Amino acid sequence: MxxxxxxxxxxxxxxxxxxxxxxxxxxxxxxxIHEVTSPQAFKGLEQRGLPVFRPEQIVxxxxxxxxxxxxxxxxxxxxxxxxxxxxDKNCKKFGIExxxxxxxxxxxxxxxxxxxxxxxxxxxxxxxxxxxSTHGAFGTIAFGIGTSEVEMxxxxxxxxxxxxxxxxxxxxxxxxxxxxSKDIILYIISKISASGATGYAVEYAGSAIRNLSxxxxxxxxxxxxxxxxxxxxxxxxETTFKYxxxxxxxxxxxxxxxxxxxxxxxxxxxxxxxxxELNIDASEIEPMITYGTNPGMGIGISGHVPNLRDLEExxxxxxxxxLQYMGLEPGMGIKGKKIDYIFxxxxxxxxxEDLRLVADFVKGKQKAKDVExxxxxxxxxxxxxxxxxxxxxxxxxxGFILRQPGxxxxxxxxxxxxxxxxxxISTSNRNFEGRQGPNARTFLASPLTAAAxxxxxxxTDVRELI
Amino acid sequence: MKAIxxxxxxxxxxxxxxxxxxxxxxxxxxxxxxxxGFGKNLFRDWRYENDNEKxxxxxxxxxxxxxxxxxxxxxxxFGCGSSREHAAWxxxxxxxxxxxxxxxxxxxxxxxxxNFCLPVTVSDEFLKELFTAIDIRPSTQIEVDLESQLxxxxxxxxxxxxxxxxxxxxxxxxxxxxxxxxxxxSMKEEITAFEKRALTPNTI
Numbered sequence: 001m002x003x004x005x006x007x008x009x010x011x012x013x014x015x016x017x018x019x020x021x022x023x024x025x026x027x028x029x030x031x032x033i034h035e036v037t038s039p040q041a042f043k044g045l046e047q048r049g050l051p052v053f054r055p056e057q058i059v060x061x062x063x064x065x066x067x068x069x070x071x072x073x074x075x076x077x078x079x080x081x082x083x084x085x086x087x088d089k090n091c092k093k094f095g096i097e098x099x100x101x102x103x104x105x106x107x108x109x110x111x112x113x114x115x116x117x118x119x120x121x122x123x124x125x126x127x128x129x130x131x132x133s134t135h136g137a138f139g140t141i142a143f144g145i146g147t148s149e150v151e152m153x154x155x156x157x158x159x160x161x162x163x164x165x166x167x168x169x170x171x172x173x174x175x176x177x178x179x180x181s182k183d184i185i186l187y188i189i190s191k192i193s194a195s196g197a198t199g200y201a202v203e204y205a206g207s208a209i210r211n212l213s214x215x216x217x218x219x220x221x222x223x224x225x226x227x228x229x230x231x232x233x234x235x236x237x238e239t240t241f242k243y244x245x246x247x248x249x250x251x252x253x254x255x256x257x258x259x260x261x262x263x264x265x266x267x268x269x270x271x272x273x274x275x276x277e278l279n280i281d282a283s284e285i286e287p288m289i290t291y292g293t294n295p296g297m298g299i300g301i302s303g304h305v306p307n308l309r310d311l312e313e314x315x316x317x318x319x320x321x322x323l324q325y326m327g328l329e330p331g332m333g334i335k336g337k338k339i340d341y342i343f344x345x346x347x348x349x350x351x352x353e354d355l356r357l358v359a360d361f362v363k364g365k366q367k368a369k370d371v372e373x374x375x376x377x378x379x380x381x382x383x384x385x386x387x388x389x390x391x392x393x394x395x396x397x398x399g400f401i402l403r404q405p406g407x408x409x410x411x412x413x414x415x416x417x418x419x420x421x422x423x424x425i426s427t428s429n430r431n432f433e434g435r436q437g438p439n440a441r442t443f444l445a446s447p448l449t450a451a452a453x454x455x456x457x458x459x460t461d462v463r464e465l466i
Numbered sequence: 467m468k469a470i471x472x473x474x475x476x477x478x479x480x481x482x483x484x485x486x487x488x489x490x491x492x493x494x495x496x497x498x499x500x501x502x503g504f505g506k507n508l509f510r511d512w513r514y515e516n517d518n519e520k521x522x523x524x525x526x527x528x529x530x531x532x533x534x535x536x537x538x539x540x541x542x543x544f545g546c547g548s549s550r551e552h553a554a555w556x557x558x559x560x561x562x563x564x565x566x567x568x569x570x571x572x573x574x575x576x577x578x579x580x581n582f583c584l585p586v587t588v589s590d591e592f593l594k595e596l597f598t599a600i601d602i603r604p605s606t607q608i609e610v611d612l613e614s615q616l617x618x619x620x621x622x623x624x625x626x627x628x629x630x631x632x633x634x635x636x637x638x639x640x641x642x643x644x645x646x647x648x649x650x651x652s653m654k655e656e657i658t659a660f661e662k663r664a665l666t667p668n669t670i
Contacts, residue, residue, distance in 0.1 A: 017656060065497065086499050128549060146551035160650070195546065294546070314483070413497070438517060
């Protein structure tokens with residue numbers, strides 16, 4: 001038999017039909033929805049007089065728009081409230097399970113999916129959110145879709161999809177102390193650019209990936225979209241199965257055993273072919289930070305912003321615009337730059353492991369006087385764990401604020417915005433202009449690099465403090 | 467949806483690479499529950515100083531009276547970032563039927579097609595010549611013909627022409643006004659049959 005890639009094994013079992021000279025009709029196992037990209041899809045169904053075809057395969061939560069303080073009170077902002085209420089109404093009407101505001105399982109959609117055990121190897125998963133690639137950490141084909149497509153999946157549990165090309169990125173070797181999975185993915189994107197993987201499904205492999213925890217793998221897959229990839233994935237292994245076992249919606253007993261037998265077949269066969277392959281030496285990666293306004297504009301913490309002479313002619317205009325927005329100069333170092341805000345959260349880095357890492361580092365330390373530090377857990381479950389483990393007390397003692405779960409300052413749809421002109425080190429996934437608030441300036445980095453800056457008030461090489 | 471076949475128009479140039487969907491429509495405008503009215507906030511933060519409609523940024527193409535038309539011409543990797551279809555709604559609602567770039571992000575491209583806004587991918591050289599032509603003569607007419615998959619405009623004393631790619635399936639949809647959802651709905655029986663022969667234990 002012809003050797004197959006992990007992607008092909010999953011893809012082939014989900015194709016209902018392939019249209020001649022056209023896309024495949026792809027069956028979707030799990031559909032996550034949230035308040036921002038679903039209302040128009042529900043409206044579309046209503047206008048067509050259609051039911052939701054498979055409501056039991058949809059999971060809903062409110063995350064993008066929710067406040068991260070006083071969640072027990074009605075949402076102050078009228079439009080946000082309307083959107084959250086609309087989700088509530090639609091879920092009731094169409095028979096969809098909702099983990100809404102106040103629910104003990106509420107949280108960022110890409111945090112609760114794996115946490116609750118909805119995400120399982122071999123699945124096809126979609127959501128009206130580009131960071132759906134996160135779920136690929138479990139060996140799934142998971143990708144973001146637009147609202148018209150949300151409507152299609154609601155109506156038929158299927159999507160029209162063109163098979164992407166396949167890329168494998170091998171990260172071999174040992175990571176340096178203080179270097180996290182966030183640094184791996186920021187490093188990869190800085191190498192291949194914000195569009196370098198467009199049209200590809202990316203499989204991450206190699207010893208450095210195998211050695212990562214599930215949380216850390218999710219961080220890597222999460223940012224696949226930031227280099228344009230359709231999805232990112234990692235073959236499931238013992239680390240995956242250990243993480244999953246016992247979670248609420250993961251099969252039990254005999255059903256666990258039969259699923260496990262299947263899941264263990266999900267890996268890329270020796271000799272399977274990729275359209276592109278990239279090899280990365282893990283020991284070359286240092287803590288990363290971005291300097292520009294797309295996630296591909298990243299450098300090692302000891303590095304310098306590129307000089308104009310190092311760029312292609314057609315890149316110069318966008319580059320200069322970007323640096324002007326950031327208030328930075330070509331050729332300068334970022335280390336030592338004064339910081340105003342620290343945001344630790346988002347579907348990239350808000351899981352319990354992220355919070356534990358930060359707590360371990362800041363224990364007994366104090367935040368710098370002039371910085372404000374927001375820690376936003378990814379879910380109610382993460383928040384609960386943080387309280388149970390006393391992490392909240394460590395944060396409090398350090399002067400950090402532990403807020404309530406939601407997407408928060410990653411995209412500033414709620415009140416959590418970084419003021420104009422201020423610098424924020426953020427563990428989120430996008431440093432686009434205005435992403436964290438109009439004219440806010442974002443440096444993307446790992447939770448440890450963010451925590452180090454919280455203590456010193458400046459961009460800091462965390463390796464000097466551990 | 468209304469079918470599209472041939473669009474002849476002047477172009478509005480935004481010669482910037484990696485334009486992400488947060489620029490096309492900032493997150494704070496995603497709170498609507500309907501698809502209408504996003505055009506007025508298209509490129510909001512590039513269009514206005516301090517979010518104020520009374521202080522338009524004169525140097526931005528949408529505020530420059532020399533540039534009008536149904537064709538948006540933009541730099542490489544247009545529409546990257548967030549999957550928000552609101553970006554495609556905003557572009558279409560503003561009045562653009564075509565976006566020309568040398569590279570489109572995946573999700574945006576799908577979203578645009580689903581809204582009958584045609585993404586036309588051209589070579590880097592073609593795009594450069596088009597920007598130059600519009601810069602010299604903003605009244606440059608651009609013609610996009612979906613049937614023949616050709617885009618052309620009049621450059622300096624010469625017609626510059628290029629063929630663009632589109633999947634034959636999508637082309638048929640756009641030429642006839644078909645939505646994917648109509649097609650999928652017509653397949654309900656096949657989909658149900660597919661579910662019954664469930665190939666993996668995950669498929670419910």
